[in-house]
Amino acid sequence: DIVLTQTPLSSPVTLGQPASISCTSSQSLVHTDGNTYFSWLHQRPGQPPRLLIYEISNRFSGVPDRFSGSGAGTHFTLKISRVEAEDVGVYYCMQATQFPFTFGQGTKLEVK
Amino acid sequence: QEQLVQSGAEVKKPGASVRVSCQASGYLLTGYYLHWLRQAPGQGLEWMGWINGYSGDTDYAQNFQGRVTMTRDTSINTAYMDVSRLTSDDTALYYCARRAAGTLSPDIWGQGTRVTVSS
Numbered sequence: 001d002i003v004l005t006q007t008p009l010s011s012p013v014t015l016g017q018p019a020s021i022s023c024t025s026s027q028s029l030v031h032t033d034g035n036t037y038f039s040w041l042h043q044r045p046g047q048p049p050r051l052l053i054y055e056i057s058n059r060f061s062g063v064p065d066r067f068s069g070s071g072a073g074t075h076f077t078l079k080i081s082r083v084e085a086e087d088v089g090v091y092y093c094m095q096a097t098q099f100p101f102t103f104g105q106g107t108k109l110e111v112k
Numbered sequence: 113q114e115q116l117v118q119s120g121a122e123v124k125k126p127g128a129s130v131r132v133s134c135q136a137s138g139y140l141l142t143g144y145y146l147h148w149l150r151q152a153p154g155q156g157l158e159w160m161g162w163i164n165g166y167s168g169d170t171d172y173a174q175n176f177q178g179r180v181t182m183t184r185d186t187s188i189n190t191a192y193m194d195v196s197r198l199t200s201d202d203t204a205l206y207y208c209a210r211r212a213a214g215t216l217s218p219d220i221w222g223q224g225t226r227v228t229v230s231s
Contacts, residue, residue, distance in 0.1 A: 037217070051217050100161075106156045
């Protein structure tokens with residue numbers, strides 16, 4: 001199975017300041033069809049996750065533009081340009097390039 | 113409004129089976145794949161498999177092969193996941209989630225169904 005490793009596991013941030021989360025894959029996430037099925041999800045306490053970014057850098061419908069994704073191959077990054085209170089929670093990276101689809105361990109974003 | 117509504121919480125004894133249902137509204141199940149995932153208490157997300165809403169074809173994670181069955185009833189726009197031979201390790205929140213159009217990621221999620229396995 002593909003292992004996704006997120007860093008950091010916990011990130012205390014100040015409102016209005018940027019935040020960044022990295023995700024490293026144990027193997028390339030480039031699919032044979034040429035796409036890279038890598039995404040980021042956000043889960044607030046007591047809620048199901050919601051899709052933020054798909055295929056590395058595409059913001060899902062309704063996601064604020066302060067969220068951006070980048071990377072290629074095995075290294076990926078999620079950046080929040082200015083953290084807002086509603087951004088707290090756990091962020092997961094996910095790969096859907098190879099069965100079984102797998103997730104990172106999660107990064108907890110909390111306000112200082 | 114497109115949404116997925118799951119069945120209520122279940123408490124089962126070890127060795128028993130459980131069925132979780134997931135009813136789609138605002139869209140047709142036949143137009144999309146449906147992921148099934150779970151989240152153990154305080155833990156991360158685990159993908160269990162998915163079902164093609166049109167054909168009924170399934171792909172299961174190896175960890176669940178032989179113990180999980182995913183089906184759908186298109187007449188009532190509802191999908192099901194059966195998990196057999198439950199152990200305490202299966203205690204978790206189970207989610208269904210629609211595969212987003214144009215990609216493979218899950219976009220619309222159900223509210224989750226809590227399954228507790230306890231003697």
